[in-house]
């Protein structure tokens with residue numbers, strides 16, 4: 219029998235970063251969708267400046283997302299064991315690989331419930347690794363797009379190399395398409411969180427608010 | 440151009456211009472414009488005028504490979520020739536396949552003479568892409584492939600100016616699936632200074648300015664990562680566009696001929712590629728500065744960007760189609776499909792999982 223306790227899994231900075239990322243991604247998606255397809259008609263309002271504001275908000279939230287990504291990586295180095303970057307690479311250590319098999323079984327209906335984990339389970343870790351990389355891509359491609367306004371400027375000297383890999387058309391296409399990846403992620407993320415709450419009763423639903431999960435304090439993951 | 444040796448080579452540039460009704464004053468005025476295009480001080484004009492009229496100026500040869508002659512057309516223009524055209528005509532007397540009077544062996548001989556006499560000194564202007572598949576047999580001039588001709592002509596030049604998007608990046612011929620293996624000059628020729636003046640076609644003002652810069656300083660002007668001179672490709676169309684205020688304001692043309700179109704609003708929603716394109720069209724414009732596409736009411740098509748044909752089309756959509764999905768599949772379709780699949784997927788999974796949990800018997804632990 220496992221000993222079940224409420225354990226502080228997500229430290230304060232992790233929770234803050236989680237929610238600033240949430241705010242920036244949602245805000246970036248709304249303003250980004252507007253930039254892609256300016257659906258508000260301002261024909262009769264000469265003072266509207268809608269696109270100007272949409273872009274200003276998009277860029278400001280872009281900074282926020284960049285800080286979030288940098289902050290998360292930093293906390294992945296100095297934070298507690300659940301926050302460590304190693305968790306994002308479950309295939310690199312035995313418990314991780316074991317857990318991956320277990321969670322795949324759970325999602326493919328081969329077993330009703332997964333074994334309890336405290337931090338992210340292995341599959342969730344992989345999902346967060348992917349979405350994290352896409353965030354990095356969005357930050358890099360976003361700042362690269364931004365830097366085009368002044369190719370002689372600092373931003374371009376930092377991000378202009380992107381155009382050595384991808385030309386303008388495809389960079390924008392990828393930046394736009396990533397928005398849908400975030401939307402799909404959002405749906406599966408909420409579902410997986412809810413399901414794990416129901417199937418495992420581990421309190422994952424509240425954990426990003428209060429930091430606590432229920433589980434075996436000796437659990438490796 | 441009809442090349443009459445006796446007149447063309449003996450007359451000085453000034454005499455030549457004079458004979459075409461361009462005074463020294465007009466000539467200097469033009470050089471000042473060139474200085475402005477290059478973003479150099481006015482004092483440059485005088486210096487450049489001296490360099491251009493100097494006797495030892497290098498000859499220019501103009502090679503055409505896999506092209507439509509659009510850049511030559513741009514050079515000749517429909518309007519009366521400007522000073523710039525006259526100067527270029529004067530400079531490029533040695534060889535120009537489309538407009539020289541000589542033909543056949545005579546023409547090839549003229550080229551051969553220049554190449555030997557001015558080895559390492561002449562300027563090679565290249566128009567059109569260079570096909571490399573099947574050893575380049577898709578483009579042959581005078582019994583030679585463009586590839587071998589380019590290696591000789593460009594390889595021995597003091598500098599190579601690739602005019603037009605085809606010569607710069609392979610252009611239209613290099614569009615998927617690129618059957619001829621078309622490439623830009625810089626991908627085929629190494630070891631010589633190369634500068635790209637992409638555009639479909641290039642703007643003759645930029646060509647003149649580049650040549651004048653070379654004649655004056657002996658070097659090509661500074662360039663960006665795609666070897667395009669910064670004076671002409673250092674700013675985005677979108678950032679110098681006269682319709683930009685409408686963009687920021689949120690005032691867009693929604694359909695051709697609607698009231699927004701008649702009022703000159705922003706063409707963003709009609710697929711304008713100005714936000715992705717670097718070129719000085721809004722400032723130097725075309726046909727003696729009369730107009731340019733956006734001013735004429737049509738969006739920019741992004742012709743001066745690498746991958747123009749594949750990544751700047753469709754002309755009337757904001758973004759390219761998703762590669763690998765066939766024609767007309769937009770990122771919006773694929774993206775909405777993905778999001779819908781995720782939603783349906785979790786719904787089905789959720790129902791099945793709940794049933795499985797119930798069947799496996801309530802709470803464990």
Ligand code: HEM
Pocket residue numbers: 242243244246247249250251253254255273276277279280281283284356357358359360361363364390393394396397400714757758
């Ligand atoms: C969750 C992350 C993000 C999403 C979903 C997102 C979404 C979008 C979308 C849909 C567009 C319109 C693309 C088009 O149709 O051409 C766009 C444009 C843009 N984004 Fe983002 N973006 C994100 C992050 C960022 C970041 C971090 C930056 C960095 C500052 C950024 C900067 C830009 C810029 C500069 C543009 C072009 C604006 C313009 O054309 O005026 N984005 N974004």
Ligand code: SF4
Pocket residue numbers: 676677678680681682683684686704705706707711712713714733738739
């Ligand atoms: S017309 Fe094109 S280049 Fe001009 S502001 Fe609109 S989108 Fe930008």
